[in-house]
Amino acid sequence: MTKQTKYTFPKDFWWGSATSATQIEGAADEGGRGKNIWDHWFETEENRFFEGVGPEQTSDFYHRYKEDIALMKEIGHNTFRFSISWSRLIPGGRGEVNKEAVAFYNAVIDELLDNDIEPFINLYHFDMPYELQEEGGWESREVVEAYVNYAMECFQLFGDRVNTWFTFNEPIVPVEGGYLYDFHYPNIVDAKKAVQVAYHTIIAHAKAVEVFHGLPGQKGKIGIILNLTPSYPRSQHPADLKASRIADLFFNRSFLDPAVLGKYPEELIELLGEHGQLPETLPGDKELISANIVDLLGVNYYQPRRVKAKENEPNKEAPFMPDWFFDLYEMPGRKMNKYRGWEIYEKGIYDIMINLKENYGNIESFISENGMGVQNEERFIEGGEIQDDYRIEFIREHLKWLHRAIEEGCNAKGYHLWTFMDNWSWMNAYKNRYGFFSIDLETMERAPKKSARWFKDISINNGF
Secondary structure (H helix, E strand, C coil): CCCCCCCECCCCCEEEEECCHHHHCCCCCCCCCCCEHHHHHHHHCHHHCHHHCCCCCCCCHHHHHHHHHHHHHHCCCCEEEEECCHHHHCCCCCCCCCHHHHHHHHHHHHHHHHCCCEEEEECCCCCCEHHHHHCCHHHCHHHHHHHHHHHHHHHHHHCCCCCEEEEEECCHHHHHHHHCCCCCCCCCCCHHHHHHHHHHHHHHHHHHHHHHHHCCCCCCEEEEEEECCCEEECCCCHHHHHHHHHHHHHHHHHHHHHHHHCCCCHHHHHHHHHCCCCCCCCCCHHHHHHHCCCCEEEEECCCCEEEECCCCCCCCCCCCCHHHCCEECCCCCCCEECCCCEECCCHHHHHHHHHHHHHCCCCCEEEEECCCCEECHHHHEECCEECCHHHHHHHHHHHHHHHHHHHCCCCEEEEEECCCECCCCHHHCCCEECCCEEECCCCCCEEECHHHHHHHHHHHHCEC
C-alpha cells in the first residue's frame, strides 16, 4: 500500500473564505444604502450583465448573515474576509454615517466573533459610490480624501473588535476594467487616466495606512489584497524575457512594489515617461508612499499570465496600451478550467510565495482568494448534493504547492477560498459558481456542496 503524504499546516493557520459587499449583501434599496457604480451601470446597461441579473438582491447576506455565519462555523472557518460597502456606510460617499449600516456591520462582526471566526475587513472592492464617480472617481484627488475619511470612520467604528484590515481588493482591476479594457464602469479607454487612477489608488491606500497607524489605541494590522498573476515567458529568449518582465511591471509590480517596498519600479517610471503616460503627482507623495508600507499582504491567485514578444508592431496611432509590449501566449498542453476558460497552474502559488520571500522581505502574507468557477453545477448533483470533486482537486493541488512554499520558509499564514457561497460576480452575475454552498436564486436556500464537507475536515485536521 502506498503511504499517504500528510500535509500539515502551521499552528493557527487561517482557514476560511472571502467575499465582497456588492456581491453578497443584496438589500440594495434597504437600510439607507446609497447608490454605487454597479447599481447605476445595471440601470443604464442591463444587457451587459449575464442573463440581466443585477446587484439589487445578490445572495441576501444582509438578511441571512446569522444563518451564513453559522454555516461558516459548521465547515471549520476560523477567519472570514468581507468588505464594507462605502455607499451603505456613507451614502453618497461623504458626510453623515448611516446608523442602520453601522448596526448591520456591528451585528455581522459580533456574530462572527461569537462563532470564533475572526473578521478580516476590506474597505474597497470595486464599489465606488455613484456620486463620487460623477466627480471622476479615482481620477480625483478629492475622492482620495473622501476615501481616507471613510477609512477613518471604519477604523473608529469597528477597530475595537477587528484586528485585520485591508485598504483595497485587486486595485488593478478597476484600472484595467474601467480605464483600459471596457469591462467595468465608467468604461473609459484612456491609458493616461488609467495610470492616474492607479496612482491615486496607491495614494489613497498609503493615506489610509497612515491614518490606521496613527490612531491612538488602534491594534492589529493593515494590508492590501493584490491579484498576483505570475508572468511566465514563452522561452528564455531575451525578447520573451523582456515581454514577461514588462507584463509583470504593469500588472503586478505597479501595486506590489509601492505597497510592500514603498517605491515604484524605476523601469515602470521610465517606460511610462518615455510614452508620455506619467501621472500628476504632488509634493510629499513619494515620502507618503515610502513611509506607509503594509503590515500584511493578501494574495489572490487564479491563473498565470503567459507572454511572448510581440509578433507585430503595435499601431502607435491607436490608444497606448500595456499590450504594446507583449503578446499573450497559450502554452501547448496546458491544464484548463474549461468552464471558465482559464488555465489551471497550481505551481503559480508557490512561485508567487518564493518571489515574496526573495524580493519582498518575506512579508507576512496569505492566500486571500483562490477558486474555481463552474457553470451549471446542477449537472453534478448526486444524492441531492453537488459533487464538486473538480473544486476539491483544485483546492488540494494548490494547497500542496502552498505547503511546499511554507516548508521552504515562506511567511504564508492562511488560505481563503473564493467564495463561501455562490455570489453575484459583476458582469458575469451568477454564470460561474464558486461557493462551498450553492444558492437557489428563487428561494435563496443554501445547500452545501461536497467541497464544504471536505474543507471542514481540512480545517479540523489543519491539513490533509
